[in-house]
Amino acid sequence: MKKTYSHISLFFLTLTAMIAIVWPSLVEMELLWRRSETFMHCYLILPIFAWLLWRRWPYLETKELTFSPIAAIAAVFCLTIWLSAYLVEVSFIAHFSIIALLQCLVWACFGKKLVLSIRFPLLYLYFLVPFGEAINPFLQDITAYLTVGLLNGVAIPVFREGLYLHTAFGLFEVAVACSGLNFLIAALSLACLYAYLTYSSFLKQVGFVIIIIVLSILANSLRAFLLIYVAKISDFNYGFGDDHYYYGWAVFFLVIFTSFWFGGYFADKIPSIAEGENSASHQSQPVNLLAKGLTLTIIVLSLSTTALLRFNLPVTQVSELAMPSLNITLPRQQSPSNWGITFFDGIHRDALQLENGIEILHASYASRQNEGEMISWHNRLFDRDGWTLVNKKIVQLNNDKVELLFLRDTRGNPRVVLYTYRVGDYRLIRPELIKAAQLLDLLSMQHQGSSVLALSIANMEYTAAEKLLQQSYQYYYCLPQRCQP
Structure with a gap:
């Protein structure tokens, strides 16, 4: 019993220290769960994890516990990854590294045998990470492609322009909310749990999860098709009001329920603990003092070093809205813009609008700020709800690498954006x-x-707009008092 307490006490002490160090990332994770419907299911992952451990508890009590210095070294690597991601605010990597760090701590404090016996519950914790938004454009494109096919299948002519679907009775956009990411991630978490509880064959488990992923993507395309079809036959009385979400979740529920019901016919007999694993006798082994000492030393040193760096990091205090840093006298046009570029929360932010229609934005950021960052989900180069990306290309100007974005709105009006970022001496x-x-x-x-430096012009043919923006960038770059990064 004393041996068990030494393992448990070390684990909870290191877990407490880990939580204190990575607390900002944990708060950020929970905030993302709360803000986005896509990640609302994350609140259920920890209760499910606790239930999975409770199911395994009779067997876990029979396992031999050991300390693992190798796992402690792996924990150091995870801490390094987290700290690097935290410094530059790459939330995706920081969140994943926290789960990996927790797994390494369990391995270091309890040994490989126990970790292998609860490998699925530990891996299931990765669903705590709010991930997947990067594939939204891919899912939107698939949804648009399949929806066009379904509309053609019922003899509804449709012309696709990017994510816009032109029909004789209306114009429809496959927006970010229509990508089906929330369906896909929720279905994936349920499918993994169902496959683990239902099948003992690894091939069956993987096959079932793949089938659910494919069906979720197809179901989302079917949902988009039904919304357009219902809107047509009802003259837009149904399909795009409050019932928009009800149709989506109804399709999702039918697909998941049918898949689980059908998958149950192929369920394997899962051996009970009493029949197999629990029958092994538990033999108490003496604690390896060297392994315990090395594990404890590595973990304490790594946590202490990370804590020193984390709490002594120099941070620049910025105001909620940055003040302009430049005083350039240029002709301006006062008409409102529908560009939709953001980039707030920096040290300085300057926005100019010239008489020829060109709009310029320059925003600068400290290496590390108390709030805000340059590359983030809310800093965008254009309003994604009002503009659709048609094409893009990278060019060299004044030895700088810049990118051109060719946009179009729902009325067919064009806009071109030219932008580049600077970090130190690099333009990226x-x-x-x-x-x-x-x-x-x-x-x-x-x-x-x-x-960041961005220039844009609207309502001009793409080729002419591209040429004008490139010329303006070179002129703007060469101003004696220039707004350049």
Whole structure:
């Protein structure tokens, strides 16, 4: 019993220290659960995890407990990944590394045998991570493609332009909310749990999960088709009001219920604990003091080092809305813009609108701020609800790498956006490279900060707009008092 207490006490002490260190990321995870319908199911993951452990508890009491220095080293790696992601605010990686860190701590404090016996409950914790939004464009494209096929199947002519579906009775957009991501992730979490409880064959488990993923994507396309079809036959009296969500969840429920009901016919006989695993006798082994000492030392040192870096990180205090940093006298046009670019929460933010219709935005950010960051979900280059991306391309201007975005709204009006980011001496486009450059800037203690520069013009043919923006970028870049990153 004393041996068991030593394992449990070490685990809960390290778990408490881990929670204190990664607390900001945990708060961020819960905030995402609360804000987005896509991740509301995350609140159920911990109760399900506790129930899965309770099911295994009679067997877990028979397992031999050991300490694992190798797992402690793996925990150090996970802590390093979390700290790096936390420094540059890459939430996705930070959240996943927390779950991996927890798994490593369980392995370090209780040993490989116990971890292997609860591997599914531990892996199931990854559903706590709010992930998947990056595949929204892919899911939107699939939904649009399949919806067009279904509409053609019932003799409804439709012309697809990106995510816009033009029909004789109306224009429809496959928006982000129509991607079906919330259906897909909720179905995936349920499918994994159902497959674990129903099948003992690994191939059956994987096959069932894949089938559910495919059916969820098909069901979402069927939902989009039905909404358009119902709107047509009802003259828009139904389909796009409050019943919009009811239809979606009704289709989702029917697909999941039917899949689980049909999958039950292929269920395997899961051996009970008494028949198999619990029959093994538990033999108490002496505690390996060397393994315990190494495990404890590695964990304490890594947690202490991470805590020092985390709590002593220099942070720039920024105001809620950054004040303009430049005083450039340029002709401006005062008409309102429907561009929809954001980039608030920085040190400085400047917005100009010229008489020729070109709009310019420059925003700069500190290496590390008390709130806000440059690359985030709410900082966007255009209003995604009002504009659809038709095409994009990367060009070189003044040895800078810039990207052009070609947009179109629901009325067919065009807009072109030219933008680039700066981190230190680097000018970058890809978000992952920007984050890597920000991390390098922090670790090198240079703290040069970062910024974004974007130019845009609307209601002009794409080729002419592209040429004008490139010329304006070069002129803007060469101003004596220029708003440039």
